[in-house]
Amino acid sequence: MDNIYRPYLMNISDMVDEAPGVKTFRLNFSNEDEGKKFQFQAGQFALYSVFGYGECTFCIASSPTRKEYIECTFRQAGRVTNALRELNIGDTLGFRGPYGNVFPIEEWEGKNLVFIAGGIALPPLRCVIWNCLDLRDKFKDVTIIYGAKTVADLVYKHELKEWDARDDVNLVTTVDPGGETPDWTGKVGFVPTVVEQAEPSSSNTIAIVCGPPIMIKFTLPVLEKLGFKQDKVYTTLENRMKCGLGKCGRCNIGCTYVCKEGPVFTAEEISKMPDEF
Amino acid sequence: MEKRLYKKDFGSFITSLQGLGYKTVAPKKDNNLIMLDEIQGADEISLDHVITNNSIKEFFFPKTEKVLSYRMEKNKVEIEEPEGFAVKAVIFGSRPCDAFSLPVMDKxxxxxxxxxxxxxxxxxITIVTIACDKCDSYCFCTSVGLAPDAKQGSDVLLTKISDDEYVVETVTEKGENLIKGLEGVFSDSPSGVPDRQVATVEKKFAIDKVKPWLDENFVHKVWTEFSLKCIGCGACTFVCPTxxxxxxxxxxxxxxxxxxxxxxxxxxKMFxxxxxxxxxxxxxxxxxxxxIMHKFKYYVEKFDSILCVGCGRCSRVCPADMNISEMLEIIATEASQPGNKD
Structure with a gap:
């Protein structure tokens, strides 16, 4: 019987400093055969571990269309993420996953897509964004609205430039009031306000929202006002998790286990959950 | 066929089990506690209690256990699987509520x-349960659909019929094989219906009223009111078998x-x-x-089973005197006569 708590071993092949305290690792399987067999879909998450420090949970930030590696982006905050940050290229870490459900990307074919992200919540959407951009012909207009506290806190700065330069992507970036620099050309304002101003059409459109609970709370009513039906709005939730397998008992919202039945939910599903976010 | 086990044969029962390579676990005095713990001989067995202070869960899901080991050298890591964690054992003298927690947790x-x-x-692990011949005011197994002589989860059930005699019932194939391997320890039953000494556990609330009420009352003042005295020590969760x-x-x-x-x-809070x-x-x-929701609503919806066996340990151990069956009585009463929610 397999040990469900046993991680794959992975090696760091590249790293990028994204923002203060935020880093991206590119990971390759130490065992190539495991890497060849490994499959995941956009929206899934994993438990990353630094041996000697423990495990922590975050999404897979790279697209499943790019099979050679996995990327993860994390903010240095606690014991494990501080230890992660100390690792160097070539170092080994543990990876347990992929866990959870997925974004139903195939159902979105032929539709417009609006991605809305705040702060460190762009990584879970980056996976879907690249997945959809790698299959660009299958979708109509793609809009990305992304905000962070300050200009420095925006993650994936190079990719934001790349998306901005593309004709087939409409990128709107914003920073919270006071977070702008003199040469900032994006918007200034909170994400819900900027979404309201950007007025993405809700006709034949799917919205994918991810951010801190407070941002989601204020963005969902804006989308409703713009005419988005609740079942056309997707989000991905993150709760504290230890096992990722529906056993350790802490990530539930009411009867729903975020690790197994989530992390991807529609606004409709969320509206039926008790207020325990 | 029903067998008998005499108290005087406990010694040969335990030594025979050990001879067959079983680790033996039974209720045992530990200062003023009665703990399910490993025993060397039958003289250590304590039977004069309502329920052990610890639950059976730690023999299947220990307080702390290795799920893997590793060695680190420079930037290389080697993982080793834990070995030898599943030791062949017999737990003798656990209570029916504890035994029932096992199929519930299997889910x-x-x-x-x-x-x-x-x-x-x-x-x-094989479970040889002894039906409860006494109970206390904290016991509420009968309110959650169990009984002091319930069989679910046990491999063998013993029921006291006199001060030195137990009637033996095998519940599972595993239990049957255990008994078969111990010829000579058990005696054949004489004819006649034995007088089973089983505790009478008072039914405290109507369980069928609980879930429908929970379905409707995620927001209700009772949650805050009842928990005001809770100090958040978590002792209830540690002694709980489920x-x-x-x-x-x-x-x-x-x-x-x-x-x-x-x-x-x-x-x-950190959870x-x-x-x-x-x-x-x-x-x-x-x-x-x-x-409460996890035990009486969420688990029921997910696994069609209540995550509580009515052992009452959480209430016995609570330093603030929070009593789970009182909470459920309040819920059952609220369900019949709804009061003010706020």
Missing amino acids: VFNWDCSDKFWVQRREA CHCFDIVDECTMTKGDRVKNWDGCQF TMHTSGHNPRSTQGERWRQR
């Missing part, structure tokens, strides 16, 4: 993927370490706190509601 530990640490211990929440942490030196699964509990400091269950009332 979560096998949900989608199986936790081999639980599953392999379940296979290795509380199964755990944490996973690393313990290590510079060159080697273990990844360890430890008991955790929903009554702790659900996000890295950002945001906490979905930030008050003790919310955490108390989670405990």
Whole structure:
């Protein structure tokens, strides 16, 4: 019987400093055969571990269309993420996953897509964004609205430039009031306000929202006002998790286990959950 | 055919089991506690109690257990699987409520993927339960659909019929094989119906009223009111035979370490706190509601089983005198005569 708590071993092949305290690792399987067999879909998450420090949970930030590696982006905050940050290229870490459900990307074919992200919540959407951009012909207009506290806190700065330069992507970036620099050309304002101003059409459109609970709370009513039906709005939730397998008992919202039945939910599903976010 | 086990034969029962390579566990005095613990001989067995202070769960889901070990050298890591965690054993003298907790917990530990640490211990351990001949005011097994002589979860059930005599019933094939392997220890039953000494556990609330009420009352003043005295110590979750929440942490030196699964509990503030400091269950009332909801609503919806066996340990051990059956009585009463929600 397999040990469900046993991680794959992975090696760091590249790293990028994204923002203060935020880093991206590119990971390759130490065992190539495991890497060849490994499959995941956009929206899934994993438990990353630094041996000697423990495990922590975050999404897979790279697209499943790019099979050679996995990327993860994390903010240095606690014991494990501080230890992660100390690792160097070539170092080994543990990876347990992929866990959870997925974004139903195939159902979105032929539709417009609006991605809305705040702060460190762009990584879970980056996976879907690249997945959809790698299959660009299958979708109509793609809009990305992304905000962070300050200009420095925006993650994936190079990719934001790349998306901005593309004709087939409409990128709107914003920073919270006071977070702008003199040469900032994006918007200034909170994400819900900027979404309201950007007025993405809700006709034949799917919205994918991810951010801190407070941002989601204020963005969902804006989308409703713009005419988005609740079942056309997707989000991905993150709760504290230890096992990722529906056993350790802490990530539930009411009867729903975020690790197994989530992390991807529609606004409709969320509206039926008790207020325990 | 029904067999008898005489108290005077406990000694040969235990030594025969040990001869067959079983580790033997039974209720045993430990200062003023009665603990299920490993015994060397039958003289250590204590039977003059309502229920052991510890539950049976720690023999299947220990307080702390290695889920993997590793060695670290420069930037290389080598993982080693834990071995020898499932030891062939007989737990003798556990209570029917404890035994029933095992099939209840099988459901979560096998949900989608199986936790081999639980599953392999379940296979290795045989449960010989003794029906309760007495109870106390905390017991409420009959309110959650069990009985002091319930068989579910046991492999063999013994019921006292006199001060030195038990009637033996095999419940599972595993139990039958155990008894078969111990010829000579058990006696044949004389004819006649034995007088079973089984406790009468008072029914405290109507369980069928609880879930429908919980379905409607996620928001209700009772959650805060009842939990105001809770100090959040989590003792209730640790003594509970069906509380199964755990944490996973690393313990290590510079060159080697273990990844360890430890008991955790929903009554702790840190249990659900996000890295950002945001906490979905930030008050003790919310955490108390989670405990009740998990046991009597969520688990029922997921696994068609109540996550409570009515052992009453949580209430016995609570330093603030929170009593789960009182809570359920309040709920059952509210369900019949709804009061003010706010």
